[in-house]
Each structure stands twice: as C-alpha cells, then as structure tokens.
Amino acid sequence: MVVxxxxxxxxxxxxxxxxxxxxxxIVRRVTLGGYSVSGLAALYAMSFAAVQKHVAVLERASLVTKEKHGREQIVRGNHEGLQEARRLLDGYEQIWRQRADRMADILAEG
Amino acid sequence: MVVxxxxxxxxxxxxxxxxxxxxxxIVRRVTLGGYSVSGLAALYAMSFAAVQKHVAVLERASLVTKEKHGREQIVRGNHEGLQEARRLLDGYEQIWRQRADRMADILAEG
DNA sequence: CTAACGTACAACCAAATGGTTGTAGAAACG
DNA sequence: CGTTTCTACAACCATTTGGTTGTACGTTAG
Incomplete structure (x- = not known):
C-alpha cells in the first residue's frame, strides 16, 4: 500500500x-454511486453553480473524482482521500493512547 | 459508553x-499534556490574541477544554471530540466497504 | 440544423476567517 | 501597595467562503 x-x-x-x-x-452519496453534477444539483435547494463549486472543493481535496462521460461529468467518491483523513485522526488517537499508558505507568509507580 | x-x-x-x-x-500538543494559553502562544509566530482565538475555536468544537488554575487557563485535549470525528469517517468507510461488497457480489453473479 | 441540456466560469455580494492592535480586569510577585 | 503576568475581548482589516446571476460552449436529441 502506498502511504x-x-x-x-x-x-x-x-x-x-x-x-x-x-x-x-455529497461525499456520502457519490460514495454509494456515481452522480452527474446536475444530478447532484437537483438534490439541494441551491443553484447549480453552488453545487458545482462544492464539487470543485471536494475534488481539490481529493475526496471526489470527476470523469467525463458524454456531456455529463460523473462524480465519484475517492477512497484515498477519506483514508488520509482517517489516518490523521488515528494518529491523534495513538498520541492519546500513549499518554494514557504513561499516566497508568506513573500511577503504578506512585 | 455514551454515543x-x-x-x-x-x-x-x-x-x-x-x-x-x-x-x-495545538491539538497534538495539548493531548500530550496541558499548556497554558500563553505557553501555547509562545510556540507560534503570531500574536497572543491570535492563538487565543484558535484555542476558542477548538473549544467550541469540543476538541479541547480549558481549566482555570490560578491566573492561568490550562488547555487540555478532549478525547470525545476527536472520537466523534473518527466515528463519522469510519461511517464513510463502512459505506465504501458495503459498496465494495455489493460490487463483488455483482461481479460474482456475472 | 436547431433547440435543449450539462457544464464551466466570471462577476458580484454578504458573511465568516485569520490575523492585527489596543484596552481592561484578575491573580501573583516584590 | 504597585507592577507584572495571564487572560479576555473589542475593533479593525484583508482574504476566503458560500451563495447568487449571467454568459459561453460542447454535446445530445428532435
């Protein structure tokens, strides 16, 4: 695995x-299956351009990919991006665990 | 556990x-051990007030807690907040897994 | 070919963000 | 006591954000 x-x-x-x-x-939806940008736009009470911007933000964050298909642009979830986020939070969790372990040691010594 | x-x-x-x-x-540091606000401020190339605002943002997000101790305010990591974030990302992960499973089923059927 | 559809992008606007300086209060120190 | 330290908060500023409308262009349908 490339980390x-x-x-x-x-x-x-x-x-x-x-x-x-x-x-x-959007992330939840496109992870379950591809959506065109306008297909997504139909789901929310805001303009097409607004949804388009949201998709662009997700794309820049590597949470989503776009794939041209005819005149449509299909948006799909990108697993890698989400994994990176999880990885960082897992790192914090480990820091916490180490701290808890040290606390336990100190209490045991005392 | 309260979820x-x-x-x-x-x-x-x-x-x-x-x-x-x-x-x-800041989250990383205060998870390892308590810091006063000014102790944190000393670590970054920005004003005390700026760091104070960052701590306030973290506090509103339940990622950190403040505890008054004399004239100092000790900042500490809040495990619960981080766990909530991890929980959500784990949820996305599961959606992905289910999707992958369904894909496998479809391929198996085909 | 023409009309409709899906997309991209620019221009604009209000509100939020991330930073600054300055003022003020509460706690500790000499 | 007076002074310093730690904190809080207001006011201000530039930039970003999340939304809008309008325009333009490639692609599909009739």
Whole structure:
C-alpha cells in the first residue's frame, strides 16, 4: 500500500472540504454511486453553480473524482482521500493512547 | 459508553476546527499534556490574541477544554471530540466497504 | 440544423476567517 | 501597595467562503 503523508496544505483542504454539511452529504452519496453534477444539483435547494463549486472543493481535496462521460461529468467518491483523513485522526488517537499508558505507568509507580 | 451523534452544525465546527495547521498542532500538543494559553502562544509566530482565538475555536468544537488554575487557563485535549470525528469517517468507510461488497457480489453473479 | 441540456466560469455580494492592535480586569510577585 | 503576568475581548482589516446571476460552449436529441 502506498502511504503518502499529506502536506499541511492538503490536510487543510481535506478538513475544510468536510466542514460543510452539503459537501459531506455529497461525499456520502457519490460514495454509494456515481452522480452527474446536475444530478447532484437537483438534490439541494441551491443553484447549480453552488453545487458545482462544492464539487470543485471536494475534488481539490481529493475526496471526489470527476470523469467525463458524454456531456455529463460523473462524480465519484475517492477512497484515498477519506483514508488520509482517517489516518490523521488515528494518529491523534495513538498520541492519546500513549499518554494514557504513561499516566497508568506513573500511577503504578506512585 | 455514551454515543451521542453530533448535529450537522457541530460536525461543521469540528472539521472546520481541524482545517488549520496551527490548530492541529495545538491539538497534538495539548493531548500530550496541558499548556497554558500563553505557553501555547509562545510556540507560534503570531500574536497572543491570535492563538487565543484558535484555542476558542477548538473549544467550541469540543476538541479541547480549558481549566482555570490560578491566573492561568490550562488547555487540555478532549478525547470525545476527536472520537466523534473518527466515528463519522469510519461511517464513510463502512459505506465504501458495503459498496465494495455489493460490487463483488455483482461481479460474482456475472 | 436547431433547440435543449450539462457544464464551466466570471462577476458580484454578504458573511465568516485569520490575523492585527489596543484596552481592561484578575491573580501573583516584590 | 504597585507592577507584572495571564487572560479576555473589542475593533479593525484583508482574504476566503458560500451563495447568487449571467454568459459561453460542447454535446445530445428532435
């Protein structure tokens, strides 16, 4: 498995992209199956251009990919992006665990 | 264990809070051990007030807690907040897995 | 060919963000 | 006591964000 660590800027974009409920909903939907941009746009109470921008944000964050298919652009979930986010949070979790372990050691010594 | 699901707004705040490298660094540091606000401020090339705002953002996102101790305010990592974020991403992961399983089924049927 | 559809992108706007400086209060120190 | 330290918060500023409308262009349908 290729484990490339993301730059801080890439992480910024990743979490920034997830920090909007419409975009999280898009991620959920396109992970289950491909949607055209206009297909997505039909789902939300906002303009086509607004949804288009949300998709662009997700694409820049590597959470989603677009694939041209005729005159449509099919949006699909990108597993890699999500895994990166999970990986970072798992890292925090480990830091926490190590800290808890040290606490236990200290209590045991005391 | 108390598993309360966060509202969309709370998730917005959570991921928004993680979408800044300074704040991610603060989370890492205060998870390893408590820091006063000025102790944190000393670590970054920005004003005390700026760091104070970052801590406030993290606090509103439940990623960090503050505890008054004399004239200092000790900042500590809040495990619950991080777990919520991980939980959501794990949810996406499961959606992906289910999709992959269905794909495998379809291929097997074919 | 012409009309409709799907997309891209620019221009604009209000609100939020990330930073600054300055002021003020509460706690500790000499 | 007076002074320093730590914190909080307001006011301000530039940039980004999330939305809008309008225009333009390639692709499909009739």
């Amino acid at each position: 490339e660590t993301l730059s801080e800027n890439e992480l910024d974009r990743l979490f920034q992209a997830l920090a909007d409920s419409t975009r999280r909903d | 309360e699901t966060l509202s969309e707004n709370e998730l917005d705040r959570l991921f928004q809070a993680l979408a800044d490298s300074t704040r991610r660094d």
